Amino acid sequence: MTQTSTKSELIEVSSNPLTFHLHNSQVSYVFGVEDENVLAHHYYGNSVDHYSNLRRYPRLMRHFAPSPEEIETRDFSLSTLPQEFPGAGGADYREPGIVVEFPNGSRTVNFTYDSYTITDGKPQLAGLPATFAQKDEAQTLTVKLVENDAHLELYLSYTIFRDLPVITRSARVKNLGQQPVQVQRLASFSLDSPDNELNLLQLNGRYAQERNVTVEPLNTGIKILDSKRGASGHTQNPFCALIDRHATEFSGEAFGFCLIYSGSHKSIIQMDGYNQVRIQMGINDQNFEWWLEPQKSFQSPEAVLVHSDQGLNSMSQSFHDLFLNHLMKSKYSHQARPILLNNWEATYFNFDEKQLQDIISSSHDLGIEMFVLDDGWFGERDAPDSSLGDWVVDRKKLPNGLKPLSDYCHSLDMKFVLWFEPEMISVKSKLYEDHPDWVLEIPGQRRSIDRSQFVLNLGRAEVRDYLLDRMSYIIDHADLDYIKWDMNRNMTEVYDAKLSASEQGEVSHRYILGLYNLLERLTDKYPDILFESCSGGGGRYDAGMLYYMPQTWTSDNTDAIARLKIQYGTSLLYPVVSMGAHVSAVPNEQTGRMTPLRTRGLVASSGNLGYELNPLNLLENERQEVKLQIKWYKAHRHLIQFGKFYRLQNPFETMRTAWMFVSDDKKAAVAMYFNIFSEASSPLHMLIFVGLDPSQKYSINGEYTAYGSELMQIGIYPLTQNDGDFDSAVFELKAVE
Ligand code: GLA
Numbered sequence: 200m201t202q203t204s205t206k207s208e209l210i211e212v213s214s215n216p217l218t219f220h221l222h223n224s225q226v227s228y229v230f231g232v233e234d235e236n237v238l239a240h241h242y243y244g245n246s247v248d249h250y251s252n253l254r255r256y257p258r259l260m261r262h263f264a265p266s267p268e269e270i271e272t273r274d275f276s277l278s279t280l281p282q283e284f285p286g287a288g289g290a291d292y293r294e295p296g297i298v299v300e301f302p303n304g305s306r307t308v309n310f311t312y313d314s315y316t317i318t319d320g321k322p323q324l325a326g327l328p329a330t331f332a333q334k335d336e337a338q339t340l341t342v343k344l345v346e347n348d349a350h351l352e353l354y355l356s357y358t359i360f361r362d363l364p365v366i367t368r369s370a371r372v373k374n375l376g377q378q379p380v381q382v383q384r385l386a387s388f389s390l391d392s393p394d395n396e397l398n399l400l401q402l403n404g405r406y407a408q409e410r411n412v413t414v415e416p417l418n419t420g421i422k423i424l425d426s427k428r429g430a431s432g433h434t435q436n437p438f439c440a441l442i443d444r445h446a447t448e449f450s451g452e453a454f455g456f457c458l459i460y461s462g463s464h465k466s467i468i469q470m471d472g473y474n475q476v477r478i479q480m481g482i483n484d485q486n487f488e489w490w491l492e493p494q495k496s497f498q499s500p501e502a503v504l505v506h507s508d509q510g511l512n513s514m515s516q517s518f519h520d521l522f523l524n525h526l527m528k529s530k531y532s533h534q535a536r537p538i539l540l541n542n543w544e545a546t547y548f549n550f551d552e553k554q555l556q557d558i559i560s561s562s563h564d565l566g567i568e569m570f571v572l573d574d575g576w577f578g579e580r581d582a583p584d585s586s587l588g589d590w591v592v593d594r595k596k597l598p599n600g601l602k603p604l605s606d607y608c609h610s611l612d613m614k615f616v617l618w619f620e621p622e623m624i625s626v627k628s629k630l631y632e633d634h635p636d637w638v639l640e641i642p643g644q645r646r647s648i649d650r651s652q653f654v655l656n657l658g659r660a661e662v663r664d665y666l667l668d669r670m671s672y673i674i675d676h677a678d679l680d681y682i683k684w685d686m687n688r689n690m691t692e693v694y695d696a697k698l699s700a701s702e703q704g705e706v707s708h709r710y711i712l713g714l715y716n717l718l719e720r721l722t723d724k725y726p727d728i729l730f731e732s733c734s735g736g737g738g739r740y741d742a743g744m745l746y747y748m749p750q751t752w753t754s755d756n757t758d759a760i761a762r763l764k765i766q767y768g769t770s771l772l773y774p775v776v777s778m779g780a781h782v783s784a785v786p787n788e789q790t791g792r793m794t795p796l797r798t799r800g801l802v803a804s805s806g807n808l809g810y811e812l813n814p815l816n817l818l819e820n821e822r823q824e825v826k827l828q829i830k831w832y833k834a835h836r837h838l839i840q841f842g843k844f845y846r847l848q849n850p851f852e853t854m855r856t857a858w859m860f861v862s863d864d865k866k867a868a869v870a871m872y873f874n875i876f877s878e879a880s881s882p883l884h885m886l887i888f889v890g891l892d893p894s895q896k897y898s899i900n901g902e903y904t905a906y907g908s909e910l911m912q913i914g915i916y917p918l919t920q921n922d923g924d925f926d927s928a929v930f931e932l933k934a935v936e
Contacts, residue, residue, distance in 0.1 A: 209338040209359045210317050211250075219315070219340060220250045221357055225364035226506045228357070229254065230283045234275050235267045236311035238283040238344060238355075240391045244452065245508050256280050265290035277309070279473060281391035284344065284355055284370065286310055287384075293477055294421065294467050296389035297372065298484070299491075300381040301349060310344035310353050317341075321358045321367075326712050328459055328746030329501040330358070330367050330525040337361060350376035365521050369501040374491040382489040383704075386467075386481035387458060387502035395474035396444050400453075400511075402436035402768050407756035407789055409433050409737040410768030412851050417441070417470055425465040425483050429654070429690030429707050430734060431741040437464040438772050441478065446510050448846055449889065453507045453514040456480055457772055459526070460500035461743035462711035463487075486693065488704030503742070511771065512845055512889075518772040519844065522745055527777070529722070529749040531729045535836050536750065536776060536807045537614055537681075538566070538829055543573035544757070544783050545813035548581050552597050556607055561814040565822065566829035569614035571683060571809075572604065576617065578628060584651035587623040588630030590669040592677075601677035614680035617673065621666045622686050622714070623652045630665075637662050639706070641694040649688035656695055658709035663717045667724075674725055684748065686734040711743075718747040731779060737765070740773060750777050750807055757783035757811055758790040759802040760925055763856040763873055766805060767846060775860070776840040780806030782828070784816070796821060798927040800828040801871050804839065805858065808832045835869055835931075838862050842869075845889045850875065857917070861890040865907075866934040868897075872917040874926045887914035888932075897932040904935055 205212050211220040218231035218241070227247045233239040233256070241254040256279075264276035267290075277290040287295035288307025299308050318341070320334040337360045344353040352373040359366050368388035374380050397417045401424050402410040424439055426432035437458040443451045456478065458464050463483035470476050480502050489497050503521065507514035523532055540562040542550065559570045577593055578586025586593075592600050601617070608615040624631055624638060631638075639654040640646045646653070655662050673679070695706045722730065730748035732739060736755035744751065751773070754765045762780065769778055780803040785793045803809065810825070817825060832839070839860050847857035847870070859870035872886055891897065891907035898904050899915070910932070917928050 207317055207338060209361060210340050212315070212317075213250075216252070216255075217312070218250065218252065219342070221340065221359040221366060222246050223359060223361055223364075226359075226366070228359070228366050231255075232312045233280065235270060237277065237280065238310070238312050238342065240281040240283050243390065243392065243454070243504075244506060279471075279475070281393065281475065282389070283342075284310065284353065284386075284389050285477075286346070293471055294469050294479060295384065296370070296386040296479055297353065297382070298384040299349065299351065299372070300383055302378045302380070306383070308346050308349050308351065310346045310351075313343040313345045313352075315340060315342045322356075324369060324498055324501055326715060327498060327500050328526075328715060328743045329369070330459070330503065330521060331528070332358065332360060332525055335361070336525075349380075350374065351380070360521070360525070363517050363521055364506045365517055366504045367501050368504065370499045371496050372491070373496040374493055377493055379490050379492050382491055382497050383487065384481070384484035385497060385499045386479040387499040388481075388504070389477060389479045390504070392476045395470060395476055397441045397476065398444055398446070399468055400440040400442055402438055402771060404433055404768075406433050406735055406738065407754060408761065409740065409754050409765055410436055410771070411764065412768045412771065412849075414442075416444070417468065417476065419470045419472065419474065422468045423465060424468070425463070425485075427463050427483055427485050429463055429693060429710060430686065430739050431461050431464060431743070432689065433735070433738040437466070437480070437741055439466050439468070440511070440514065440771075441468075441476070442511065448512045448849075449510045451508075451510050453511050455503075455505040455507070455514045455518060455772065457503045457518070457742055458500055459503065459742040459746065460711070461714065461739055461741050463707055482708060486704060486707065488701075489708065490702060490705070500743070515771055515846075516843060519774040522742065522772075523774050523776070526742060527745050527749040528747070529730065530726055532749045533841070536729075536840060537568035538832060539569040539571050539616065539809040540567045540814065541571040541573055541781060541809055541811045544788055544811045548575035550575065550596060552599060552603065555604055557815060558813065559604070559608055559611065559613065562810070563611045563613055565810075565814060565825050566833070567613070567810065569616055569681060570604075570608050571616040571618065571681070572601075573618040573683070574620070574685075576601065585625045585627035587620055587625040587652050588628045588655070590619065590621075590673055592673075601673070605678045609678070615678065616681035616683060617677065617679055618683045618685060619670060620685040620687060621670065621717075622655055622657060623688065624655050625652050636696065639690060639694065639710070640692050642696050644692065647691040649691075652688055654688065654690050656706075656710065657713035657717060658695060658706060659697065659713070663713055666717060667720055670721065671724065674728065679728060681729040681731065683731045683733055683752070686739055715743070715747075722747050737769065740769065745773070745777060750779055752779040753806065756789045757781050758787040758792050759794045759799045760792060760875060761790055762802050763850045763875070766802070767850055767856060767858070770844060770846060770858075775806055775844050778806035779809060780804075781809040781811035782825070783810075784812040794925045795927075796824050798873065798925050800824070801927045801929055802873070804828065804832045804835075805871060807840065838867055838869060843890055847886065847889065848872075855884060857886055859888060859890065865890070865892040865895065868932040870930040870932070872928045872930070874918055874924070876924050877926065883916060885914040886917040886930075887911065891932070892934075895934050896936070898935045900931055901933075
């Protein structure tokens with residue numbers, strides 16, 4: 200068989216049979232056109248220089264495996280073929296990537312290959328956050344598939360990044376028929392693989408205990424990881440990884456998948472009877488139906504596929520690199536983030552101007568750079584049961600408004616921040632009196648309340664316009680530098696009385712598109728404002744929000760020991776600089792635990808440092824210690840926020856946690872070690888460093904020197920005798936001659 204090939208830098212196309220090979224020096228992804236124009240998947244993994252059709256699916260006789268009538272044969276069937284984007288209702292009995300209902304009631308849809316285009320760089324996705332790239336940083340292949348019986352086109356987009364083992368995918372379906380059809384599922388990607396010796400790693404959790412790392416062997420059957428909450432949620436992050444059974448932090452193969460979406464999501468991982476694995480991610484199809492008028496398209500969110508052949512840490516670093524350089528669009532993405540004082544746990548709703556000024560002044564003495572006025576500054580908000588929606592300053596608490604506080608911060612060269620919860624409404628509010636119909640609810644029916652509040656329907660333009668207006672007014676008048684955008688409950692009774700009965704399946708996704716629209720307008724209008732996303736802590740910590748807001752409040756749980764797991768899990772894909780981490784008072788409000796200030800400082804210094812306590816209540820020795828923590832953090836901030844992050848010891852597996860940050864030139868590093876529970880007659884636990892230059896000599900805490908190879912092979916004993924529970928140690932490494 201003759202083969203011709205056209206080669207662009209990252210995407211190679213060969214004919215006879217038509218095959219697409221996306222590759223860079225780190226990764227290869229191969230698929231091609233099979234019999235009957237079916238798009239089949241061949242390979243995804245380490246980079247190969249040339250692909251010679253080795254992975255074409257063998258012709259094997261299978262029983263109960265229907266084949267296309269035209270080529271009636273028993274050795275080619277969609278039921279077993281690894282496909283690029285499986286349809287529904289035909290011979291493939293596994294999970295479909297797309298389900299569409301047609302006017303005649305049929306839900307059968309199967310696409311065949313039509314054509315392709317290749318473009319330099321990466322086109323944006325209309326209305327959705329997505330990764331971006333310059334023309335010389337990536338190439339995008341768009342494959343057009345057609346469903347001639349059903350008059351649909353399906354466009355599969357694949358972007359490969361030049362310098363990262365990353366491929367992003369998305370799908371768009373277009374209706375060419377004369378009548379509307381209803382899209383009931385559209386995965387962002389589907390990926391089939393014959394490999395089956397895999398573990399599934401996922402990040403699940405709950406409020407105040409987000410992103411637990413859970414690993415289990417993949418077995419035959421279907422595993423669903425999802426959120427039906429209208430938000431990515433505390434309980435299941437839109438991320439998972441398939442890793443080889445022996446993968447560790449630093450060895451073995453890992454495939455990481457993440458969805459750039461902040462609403463209800465679903466990942467399906469299926470192992471069929473032949474032990475072939477299919478993985479799909481996309482908008483959750485529960486309660487989802489999208490009408491597609493003739494000539495209209497529906498675009499899926501984007502999914503990110505990361506490959507690593509050096510374990511989980513390298514997978515994480517690729518996600519961090521991608522998110523920092525190709526997703527977080529804020530001008531602050533690469534800027535050092537200010538150290539903040541947040542008054543929430545210090546005052547809750549009870550404060551006045553004088554008290555806040557004292558807190559600001561005392562914070563300033565400590566070296567803090569920014570003051571966050573959290574919940575309670577607006578309407579008549581003395582408790583969580585009122586005023587959400589009334590974004591007007593509470594003159595009882597702050598008779599002179601916000602400006603004097605903002606001016607005071609600015610006079611001290613500090614930034615001033617306000618908390619908003621724009622997506623919510625309290626029944627006790629002026630907004631509710633004026634617009635009770637803006638609530639997400641089924642009119643006249645019972646509804647669910649949470650934290651005494653309801654969700655505003657951001658799918659409606661008038662709601663978004665109101666919020667943009669009100670927030671703009673406050674931003675301008677209070678001269679804000681930063682906004683904390685909170686969201687403290689999930690959707691229920693998802694319904695919009697302004698839509699028809701048959702459009703109700705669109706409400707949840709319309710909301711998310713509305714949210715993105717509002718964020719786009721707000722961040723465009725105020726590019727100098729740094730935004731932090733929050734949802735009862737880390738309940739919407741996802742790549743969609745990171746696109747607009749380059750940092751997130753990681754968790755409401757500020758207990759240093761609980762935070763070890765939360766920050767460890769979060770770092771699986773989210774960059775350190777995106778993680779808000781605060782020192783709070785003890786006993787901790789969430790766990791009642793007493794931990795040393797030193798450990799609280801180090802855990803919070805492993806992210807974006809802040810303090811969430813009343814500085815006026817600190818004892819003198821604590822003040823001195825906090826001052827030193829802040830001084831230390833400022834000196835190491837760049838390294839911590841933008842260095843390479845390595846997880847060294849896993850709190851989900853041991854009673855210890857360790858991680859380190861290494862500068863790009865490997866001349867400086869900081870390692871932190873946390874002893875969770877101490878033991879009598881404790882075994883010796885070594886701390887083995889990674890990521891250093893083996894031939895470089897380093898000074899360690901200015902106390903002794905060792906070569907990188909010694910530190911990475913032999914390691915050190917991190918703690919001395921009788922270290923108590925929750926003790927910690929820090930090691931500063933500096934290259935010396
Ligand atoms: C949420 C946030 C907290 C705080 C409160 C205020 O729980 O996660 O940080 O802002 O709301 O109500």
